[in-house]
Amino acid sequence: MGFGSLARFAHLATLLAPGTVLAQTDFPTLFLVHNVSDSIVAYRIRTDGRPAQVGYLDVSDGPTDVAVSPDGSRLAVSHATAASNEILTVLAVAPDGSLTKTGEFGIPDSPLAIDWLDDDVIAVTSSVFGASSFRTYRYQENPSPTLTLLDTESPGGFITALEPDLAHRLLYANDSSANVVRVYGIGPDGTVDLLGLSSSGSIYPIDVKLAPGGLRLYGGGGISGDGHRVPAFDVDGAGGIAPMQGSPFQSPGQSPAYLCPTSDGKFLFIGHGTDATVRSFAIDPSTGGLTPTGYSFDVGLQGTIGDVVEMNGFVFITDESTSVDGIYGLYSFLLNPDGTLTQNGDILETPGTRPETMVVWNPTPACPADFNGDGAVNTLDVLAYLNAWAAADGSADFDGDGSVNTLDVLAFLNAWASGC
Numbered sequence: 001m002g003f004g005s006l007a008r009f010a011h012l013a014t015l016l017a018p019g020t021v022l023a024q025t026d027f028p029t030l031f032l033v034h035n036v037s038d039s040i041v042a043y044r045i046r047t048d049g050r051p052a053q054v055g056y057l058d059v060s061d062g063p064t065d066v067a068v069s070p071d072g073s074r075l076a077v078s079h080a081t082a083a084s085n086e087i088l089t090v091l092a093v094a095p096d097g098s099l100t101k102t103g104e105f106g107i108p109d110s111p112l113a114i115d116w117l118d119d120d121v122i123a124v125t126s127s128v129f130g131a132s133s134f135r136t137y138r139y140q141e142n143p144s145p146t147l148t149l150l151d152t153e154s155p156g157g158f159i160t161a162l163e164p165d166l167a168h169r170l171l172y173a174n175d176s177s178a179n180v181v182r183v184y185g186i187g188p189d190g191t192v193d194l195l196g197l198s199s200s201g202s203i204y205p206i207d208v209k210l211a212p213g214g215l216r217l218y219g220g221g222g223i224s225g226d227g228h229r230v231p232a233f234d235v236d237g238a239g240g241i242a243p244m245q246g247s248p249f250q251s252p253g254q255s256p257a258y259l260c261p262t263s264d265g266k267f268l269f270i271g272h273g274t275d276a277t278v279r280s281f282a283i284d285p286s287t288g289g290l291t292p293t294g295y296s297f298d299v300g301l302q303g304t305i306g307d308v309v310e311m312n313g314f315v316f317i318t319d320e321s322t323s324v325d326g327i328y329g330l331y332s333f334l335l336n337p338d339g340t341l342t343q344n345g346d347i348l349e350t351p352g353t354r355p356e357t358m359v360v361w362n363p364t365p366a367c368p369a370d371f372n373g374d375g376a377v378n379t380l381d382v383l384a385y386l387n388a389w390a391a392a393d394g395s396a397d398f399d400g401d402g403s404v405n406t407l408d409v410l411a412f413l414n415a416w417a418s419g420c
Helices: 003-015 379-390 406-418
Strands: 029-034 039-045 051-058 063-068 074-079 085-093 099-108 114-116 121-126 133-140 146-153 162-164 170-175 180-186 192-199 206-210 216-220 232-235 241-243 256-261 267-272 277-283 290-298 305-311 314-319 329-335 341-343 355-361
Touching: 029 063, 039 063, 051 099, 063 114, 063 355, 074 099, 074 114, 074 121, 085 121, 099 121, 099 133, 099 146, 114 162, 121 162, 146 192, 162 206, 170 206, 192 241, 206 256, 216 256, 256 305, 267 305, 314 355, 379 406
Parallel strands: 305 355
Antiparallel strands: 029 039, 029 355, 039 051, 063 074, 074 085, 085 099, 114 121, 121 133, 133 146, 162 170, 170 180, 180 192, 206 216, 216 232, 232 241, 256 267, 267 277, 277 290, 305 314, 314 329, 329 341
16 A cells, blocks of 8 residues: 555544544535525436536635535635635535535635645635735634645746646646646645646646546647647656647637546547637547547537536536526536537526536445446456556546556456455
């Protein structure tokens, strides 16, 4: 067992100590922010991919970004308004998906991005053009809710996106002023150290996202350059990044801004701000290069796409405005093998105004060795796993260290030999 696994095991033991209660849903869950009506909604994603509301909570003004803790028990919400002092809210997630506010804290302006670095450590940006920073905090509920500052990184520029790797050892932060992405190492005490950076040239990187496996990082170029560019980076085994061959890639859409790699690592969906289209790109399994599939879904008026996420073969898109077409809410789509989408019923009208950012929580299967999910552990699971491993599919990262290699095969075979 590696150091990361030991640390996670020790942390879990602490969480399970007497007097500590863990809660999270045991079903796929989507959490959605309403930016104008100031609310958070929780949806159970049924096996047919249709959302069913299970939770709702009013929060403070201007919720902007939402993140779910690695164990699924808490949400962290940032609020970015016109105030110089903003708010960070922490919510508890009950097993039935209902939400309860457990803490609300003042933080600096403007927190456009937030993420969990561990089950009790939060990173949040302070996005002020030319003087941006991000901070890490430790959140504790007992004996009373507290938020303790752990570290401050002040590289300047304009930081609007934070992306931790799967193992929560590394943190990537964009800078759309200096046109770089920085990579930080996450220490066991929640502090971070700059490990390196890479330039995206004349194209700025926004909404940076890692593809499954952790070996590729993509960003949206927005209106920079000709307004059709997608910068991409290769990630080495230590987390270092370098521009991918062929980067930046060309998008048929205008102002690529909202990125969503699919969980199988085969496609990248990108929402575009200017033409309000969501388009799919095939990811080359060898190089990571992007090729447009030709598929496009038009959400409507410029700027009406709120976010794009994928889970379990379904893609979800928020339409934040009734302008032009008179509809708004949450779309569900079936992801087809060729990267196209099939709309999964009518758009769901959400119970609030301006549905924007989303985050999904997918519980770990009760029996990881049942790789094909048919309810039995047998040789079919070995074949299914080896096929995924040979394709470098993100699902084959069995030990969760952010890369697909022979250690994952050994971890899977050990689990398979143990059965359920």
